[in-house]
Amino acid sequence: MHDGDHDMTIAFVGNPSVGKSAFFSRVTGVGVMVSNYPGTTVEMTRGTVKVGQKKIDIVDLPGIYSLGTSTEDERVSKEYLVREYPDVIVNVVDATRLERNLYLTLQILELGVPVVIALNQLDAAREMGIDIDAPKLSQILGVPVVPTVATKGIGLDEVLKEAVDPSLSPEGRIRVHYDNHITNAINDLDVDFPDTASVIKLRALENDADFVRMCCRPHEADLLLSKASEMASEIEDAHDMAISDTMARDLYGEAGQIADSVLSIVEKDTSLKHRIDDMLTSEYVGIVGLAAALLLTFLLVFRVGGFLEEGIVHLFETYLIAPVEAELATSNPIVRNVIIYSLLGIEAGFAIAIPYIGVFYIILSVFEDSGYLTRAAFLLDNLTHRMGLHGRAVIPLVLGLGCNVPAIMATRALNTLRERRIASTLIALIPCSARTVIILGLVGTFVGYWAAVSIYVLEIFIIFITGWILGRGLPGERTGFIMEMGPLRHPDVVSTLKKTWLRIREFVYIAFPLLIVGSALLGGLDTLGILDIFENAVSPISVGLLGLPAFAATALVFGILRKEMALEILAVLAGTANFALVLTPLQMYVFAIITTIYIPCVATIAILKHELGTKDTVMISTFTIVLAFTVGALVYQLGMLL
Ligand SMILES: Nc1nc2c(ncn2[C@@H]2O[C@H](COP(=O)(O)OP(=O)(O)OP(=O)(O)O)[C@@H](O)[C@H]2O)c(=O)[nH]1
Numbered sequence: 001m002h003d004g005d006h007d008m009t010i011a012f013v014g015n016p017s018v019g020k021s022a023f024f025s026r027v028t029g030v031g032v033m034v035s036n037y038p039g040t041t042v043e044m045t046r047g048t049v050k051v052g053q054k055k056i057d058i059v060d061l062p063g064i065y066s067l068g069t070s071t072e073d074e075r076v077s078k079e080y081l082v083r084e085y086p087d088v089i090v091n092v093v094d095a096t097r098l099e100r101n102l103y104l105t106l107q108i109l110e111l112g113v114p115v116v117i118a119l120n121q122l123d124a125a126r127e128m129g130i131d132i133d134a135p136k137l138s139q140i141l142g143v144p145v146v147p148t149v150a151t152k153g154i155g156l157d158e159v160l161k162e163a164v165d166p167s168l169s170p171e172g173r174i175r176v177h178y179d180n181h182i183t184n185a186i187n188d189l190d191v192d193f194p195d196t197a198s199v200i201k202l203r204a205l206e207n208d209a210d211f212v213r214m215c216c217r218p219h220e221a222d223l224l225l226s227k228a229s230e231m232a233s234e235i236e237d238a239h240d241m242a243i244s245d246t247m248a249r250d251l252y253g254e255a256g257q258i259a260d261s262v263l264s265i266v267e268k269d270t271s272l273k274h275r276i277d278d279m280l281t282s283e284y285v286g287i288v289g290l291a292a293a294l295l296l297t298f299l300l301v302f303r304v305g306g307f308l309e310e311g312i313v314h315l316f317e318t319y320l321i322a323p324v325e326a327e328l329a330t331s332n333p334i335v336r337n338v339i340i341y342s343l344l345g346i347e348a349g350f351a352i353a354i355p356y357i358g359v360f361y362i363i364l365s366v367f368e369d370s371g372y373l374t375r376a377a378f379l380l381d382n383l384t385h386r387m388g389l390h391g392r393a394v395i396p397l398v399l400g401l402g403c404n405v406p407a408i409m410a411t412r413a414l415n416t417l418r419e420r421r422i423a424s425t426l427i428a429l430i431p432c433s434a435r436t437v438i439i440l441g442l443v444g445t446f447v448g449y450w451a452a453v454s455i456y457v458l459e460i461f462i463i464f465i466t467g468w469i470l471g472r473g474l475p476g477e478r479t480g481f482i483m484e485m486g487p488l489r490h491p492d493v494v495s496t497l498k499k500t501w502l503r504i505r506e507f508v509y510i511a512f513p514l515l516i517v518g519s520a521l522l523g524g525l526d527t528l529g530i531l532d533i534f535e536n537a538v539s540p541i542s543v544g545l546l547g548l549p550a551f552a553a554t555a556l557v558f559g560i561l562r563k564e565m566a567l568e569i570l571a572v573l574a575g576t577a578n579f580a581l582v583l584t585p586l587q588m589y590v591f592a593i594i595t596t597i598y599i600p601c602v603a604t605i606a607i608l609k610h611e612l613g614t615k616d617t618v619m620i621s622t623f624t625i626v627l628a629f630t631v632g633a634l635v636y637q638l639g640m641l642l
Pocket residue numbers: 014015016017018019020021022023033034035036037038039040041042061062063064120121122123124148149150151152369
């Protein structure tokens with residue numbers, strides 16, 4: 001269906017990780033996340049493109065394996081497909097996993113919407129020695145099939161051209177050869193419900209009430225469901241197996257046959273890649289490798305980030321802060337403070353935050369796109385099960401090292417609400433890149449690298465214990481490890497930089513305005529003496545219990561807005577980014593621990609509330625506050641003893 005602005009709507013549909021988003025962002029120029037693991041996209045994104053005179057609305061959707069029951073992100077796709085009906089579906093198919101992908105394709109063809117197939121990742125398929133006869137596939141399925149390489153932009157225009165072709169219609173396409181009983185049942189249902197697409201009848205036979213209600217008016221849905229359930233029980237008696245299994249068997253059978261008739265294997269893949277892959281996923285080498293990879297990551301972020309930080313601080317101090325200070329020496333103190341504080345805020349954002357966050361995100365992209373992240377998920381499957389989580393939860397957890405917000409959204413790809421609750425709680429504890437700024441920029445720089453590493457170790461310990469307790473406390477079924485592992489790949493430089501830019505841009509848009517307004521506000525409050533009143537009031541906790549200087553309390557409050565702001569504001573309040581002048585090593589250590597653990601930042605709180613509701617959010621926030629002050633106080637007391 002198209003709105004007034006557009007001539008038509010095209011939706012990208014396909015299995016997870018086939019290249020829909022890569023395709024979408026190439027075609028529309030709208031930046032979306034593209035990563036080498038299933039479940040990257042969890043929300044619908046729209047973009048516009050012009051083909052000839054036509055203005056086309058393009059929709060990128062989360063990947064789905066089938067139109068059957070599903071996780072939360074998959075629901076978004078199905079709901080869109082059956083409620084809003086795009087004018088054309090572009091079914092993106094991964095040529096390296098043709099048979100598996102065709103399962104969904106056959107179901108999509110039952111929807112009664114015009115379809116064009118983009119046979120994607122052909123470069124990867126060739127590399128693996130797989131050759132696919134696209135014209136023959138097109139002939140069998142009865143829809144256009146266009147060979148594509150989304151990441152290189154090959155074949156994309158051709159796909160769009162086919163999609164806007166007015167002669168494209170749902171007629172004359174393949175029909176799955178379901179078992180006789182099922183075919184008869186569909187024919188019977190056709191008599192009473194002539195206008196209902198066959199896919200809905202099939203779902204009704206499977207008793208997928210959710211799906212049927214999504215597509216039909218309530219009255220019709222009830223009628224269809226009750227009629228179908230009678231037929232279904234007859235069929236199930238005849239076969240002695242669940243009707244959904246019978247259908248799955250028929251669909252796989254058909255998909256397999258089609259794949260066999262268009263596929264030829266040119267050569268077998270016995271390459272170096274295979275051996276590397278075996279090593280990465282072997283029990284001992286794999287785990288040691290993973291630990292080494294993490295240590296190396298933080299060392300790189302620390303070294304490169306620190307190096308950039310120094311340079312940027314120097315530039316700011318020499319060419320901006322010092323001249324402005326000299327200029328304002330004789331003006332009104334409030335004006336002077338407000339201006340100087342906001343400049344210090346900007347400096348802190350550029351110098352302290354961006355170098356560390358940028359370097360971290362580049363490394364994260366490499367992990368994502370090389371396929372290493374899915375291997376890490378596989379390796380840690382055992383460990384995560386102790387926390388009541390599936391191995392694939394490792395992906396959102398690792399994403400949490402970047403930013404907790406998209407990480408919590410990524411939990412939508414997990415199977416159960418229970419898993420989502422556990423994973424989200426743990427993610428709120430994961431030191432995101434903003435907290436890494438504090439750990440590395442403060443403790444790493446002024447106390448030492450290993451002191452900083454010890455904070456990560458402490459964090460991992462806390463996360464594991466919390467997960468273990470939650471895993472025990474919230475019972476539920478355990479699932480085996482079923483996750484598609486993306487192929488090992490050379491990450492592409494351009495797409496790595498693009499992704500890093502997307503992430504930093506988000507950071508800059510949200511963080512900088514806050515930082516500047518916050519710092520200016522501080523300048524005003526400080527001049528008026530209000531900060532002193534607040535700092536004195538909470539000093540029994542901040543100074544007495546935690547041993548921090550009084551002004552650190554204000555910094556902690558600002559850290560709720562953005563975690564790294566705690567450090568930036570600390571620098572503003574101290575009037576210097578050389579923390580060695582104003583804090584002892586123990587104070588830095590305690591400050592970093594508290595900011596890492598205590599209450600998620602406002603953005604995380606907002607996403608938690610959106611995803612899990614108010615109750616869970618309040619519980620998670622309270623838990624982290626209590627935990628942070630307890631751990632902080634313990635560390636301070638211990639530190640005093642040593
Ligand atoms: N070699 C190769 N890689 C590709 C191609 N298209 C996409 N990729 C890679 O495949 C991976 C998945 O791409 P995405 O665009 O994120 O896949 P998606 O279908 O949007 O996945 P979900 O959002 O999880 O459903 C990324 O690492 C891409 O770089 C292609 O034509 N060739």
